Amino acid sequence: MHDDSIASPVAQLYANHHGWLRGWLHRRLGHTADAEDLAHDTFIRVLRSQEDVRELRQPMAFLATIANGLLINRWRRQEIERAYLEALAARPVAEEPSPEVRHLMIETLLQLDSLLVGLSMRVRQIFFLSQLDGLTYPQIAAQLSLSVAQVQRAMSKAFSVCYASRFE
Numbered sequence: 001m002h003d004d005s006i007a008s009p010v011a012q013l014y015a016n017h018h019g020w021l022r023g024w025l026h027r028r029l030g031h032t033a034d035a036e037d038l039a040h041d042t043f044i045r046v047l048r049s050q051e052d053v054r055e056l057r058q059p060m061a062f063l064a065t066i067a068n069g070l071l072i073n074r075w076r077r078q079e080i081e082r083a084y085l086e087a088l089a090a091r092p093v094a095e096e097p098s099p100e101v102r103h104l105m106i107e108t109l110l111q112l113d114s115l116l117v118g119l120s121m122r123v124r125q126i127f128f129l130s131q132l133d134g135l136t137y138p139q140i141a142a143q144l145s146l147s148v149a150q151v152q153r154a155m156s157k158a159f160s161v162c163y164a165s166r167f168e
Helices: 004-029 032-049 059-089 099-115 121-131 137-144 148-166
Strands: none
Touching: 004 032, 004 059, 032 059, 059 099, 099 148, 121 137, 121 148, 137 148
16 A cells, blocks of 8 residues: 555565564563564554655664554553453452443543543542542542642643543
């Protein structure tokens, strides 16, 4: 789907650096299959970016930056999935959601996390305590040793981001 002027330099970049990238990822992940998957995903991102790879002065740094972003996303997803599964484990078995609902919940949590990523960790924590755990503002304030006004300001920031995203 790409013309030869784009595909050929990317193919050359792949030939020159795929093995290095796979090794770099393997050292961080410890799993060959996961490293191979992320290396593949990195080159897919390169193809989609339409970056002129012929102009790269530091191709390994370019690839490492993309791969590191994918790695961070992977770890974030795993952390969100782990936290969700821990929350499910605390519920009675009769209330356990179906696999489809579990998948939708994890995807929703990931979308919320990426939406709120620009906010401070404290604001995100307050938002999740309110919206996911159902705590009231006074309960959050007591739990985090904050004033109710601080909790309200944090929720206002989080809601502003959520509202703005609806109209982008």
